[in-house]
Amino acid sequence: MTPSDRLNQLPDGVFQELAIAAHERRKKGLDVIDLSVGSPDLPPPPHAVEALLRAAQDPREYRYAITALPEFHEAVARFYERYGVTLDPEREVLQLAGSQDGLSHLALTFLNPGDVALIPDPGYPIYDAGVRLAGARVEPIPVDAETLQPRFDAIPPEVWRQAKMMILNFPSNPTAAIATRGTLERAVALAKQHDLLLVHDFAYSELVFDGVQPISLLSIPGAKEVAIEFNSLSKTYNLAGARIAYAVGCPDALAALRKLKSHIDFGVFLPVQRAAIAALTTPWDGYEHQRAVYAERRDALCEALGEAGWPVRKPAATMFLWAQTPGGQPSYPFALALLKETGVAVTPGIAFGSRGEGHVRMAFVHDIPVLREAARRIGAWLRQHHG
Ligand SMILES: Cc1ncc(COP(=O)(O)O)c(C=O)c1O
Structure with a gap:
């Protein structure tokens, strides 16, 4: 069976490749802090x-x-x-x-x-x-x-x-x-x-x-x-x-x-x-509440990454941090190595187009202690591999 040319011209989903690497880690009994997918973790309105x-x-x-x-x-x-x-x-x-x-x-x-x-x-x-x-x-x-x-x-x-x-x-x-x-x-x-x-x-x-x-x-x-x-x-x-x-x-x-x-x-x-x-x-106080929750997470993650030796620009909106890879490294090998060696999953910038190269995206869809732990692991890994 041969898929259509239409389908064949699409890249293999990067999300899927990272998911496989995450699955391999979990199979070995190791954990994954998944910052790669923008799936909200907060509850819907009651x-x-x-x-x-x-x-x-x-x-x-x-x-x-x-x-x-x-x-x-x-x-x-x-x-x-x-x-x-x-x-x-x-x-x-x-x-x-x-x-x-x-x-x-x-x-x-x-x-x-x-x-x-x-x-x-x-x-x-x-x-x-x-x-x-x-x-x-x-x-x-x-x-x-x-x-x-x-x-x-x-x-x-x-x-x-x-x-x-x-x-x-x-x-x-x-x-x-x-x-x-x-x-x-x-x-x-x-x-x-x-x-x-x-x-x-x-x-x-x-x-x-x-x-x-x-x-x-x-x-x-x-x-x-x-x-x-x-x-x-x-x-x-x-x-x-x-x-x-x-x-x-x-x-x-x-x-x-x-x-x-x-x-x-x-x-x-x-x-x-x-x-x-x-x-x-229905009138709902969740609009302001969510903005406050995400903004607090953003601040905590940016601060923790800065302390870990990876200064990043504070995002003005969304649930994403868009960061240059240290030293402008190619994003895919960087993200894959980071996931395999620390369990922190981020999305390589190349998934968003050629001008996304040299960047990764992190979704702050976890509570602050989890984000801090991710930054701590990243910091230790960067010190080990990149001086
Ligand atoms: C910019 C942007 N547009 C659209 C979508 C898809 O959203 P929906 O759940 O409405 O299909 C997403 C999901 O992450 C998104 O980030």
């Missing part, structure tokens, strides 16, 4: 769990959902008021089975083989994989090493002419950067000038620290004419395994994605939709 349990006891909730409950669309529209954005619940909201669902089907919806999509480098891997699966071509948007903003000026004019889609992601996975308003305004202007679909992945919209206000792309005047924004309940409400998210914005673009999805899936399990509606509409 009212969401209650709504899910209540619905799960009703046999009628087990039919195909087919489409979203109208209350879900209304709940998203109300939630988006916090970003200063008004949405028409019927035309400007599309439910997804996770934003990965939407992002992976995006290129199939909008690109023909040979078309060009601009994606951030480094960037979240599904952008690249989705474009390649559609037979389209990826062109990188270089990310400035200092400001962590996209360097639109570095994109050649002929690439702008060919591009049909541009994807941005703020707060960013992996760099943890927040967009400046100027970046988003420029992106909207460029999308209009070059007649391309602008896509913003806003999955970490609620994990922004130090009192900074997150900016929705749709709050930029004129954005809705050219742009859609993805957001998710995975990180905001710790519902990552429940698989529910949404896209908002340009009605024509959402209608196209809705059409593709109507051929692929039958909607999100109704009890999960009920949980999401409860999460989006």
Whole structure:
């Protein structure tokens, strides 16, 4: 059996290779501190769990959902008021089975083989994989090493002419950067000038620290004419395994994605939709609480790594630390050796694109004592191997 050329052009999942190395360690009775996957460890809101349990006891909730409950669309529209954005619940909201669902089907919806999509480098891997699966071509948007903003000026004019889609992601996975308003305004202007679909992945919209206000792309005047924004309940409400998210914005673009999805899936399990509606509409102190928990972990991890001889830049948002490898070592051998010899699993920057090389990403999805232990092991290992 031979997989398709379409599949063969994708790299083997780095996450999977690291998982095998972690498994080998555990088989030997050794532990693993897993900082490699951004899977939230905090609990979902209790009212969401209650709504899910209540619905799960009703046999009628087990039919195909087919489409979203109208209350879900209304709940998203109300939630988006916090970003200063008004949405028409019927035309400007599309439910997804996770934003990965939407992002992976995006290129199939909008690109023909040979078309060009601009994606951030480094960037979240599904952008690249989705474009390649559609037979389209990826062109990188270089990310400035200092400001962590996209360097639109570095994109050649002929690439702008060919591009049909541009994807941005703020707060960013992996760099943890927040967009400046100027970046988003420029992106909207460029999308209009070059007649391309602008896509913003806003999955970490609620994990922004130090009192900074997150900016929705749709709050930029004129954005809705050219742009859609993805957001998710995975990180905001710790519902990552429940698989529910949404896209908002340009009605024509959402209608196209809705059409593709109507051929692929039958909607999100109704009890999960009920949980999401409860999460989006119930007043909750968890937004601030989570920001405080992640910010405290961030501070502890940065401090502990600094003490361990690995100074790192403090992330402004997300649950990720984006750190240069000591001495700029290649990220994959570094991450693999670190995992095998200390049990600390981090993600090699190369998994996020060629400009991610020389970096690793650490997810602070553990309590502070565990993060300190990870830093302690890293420090001892660095002293042993790198002087
Ligand atoms: C930037 C970014 N976008 C999208 C996703 C996927 O989220 P979801 O659980 O909604 O599919 C993730 C998950 O880690 C992410 O980091």
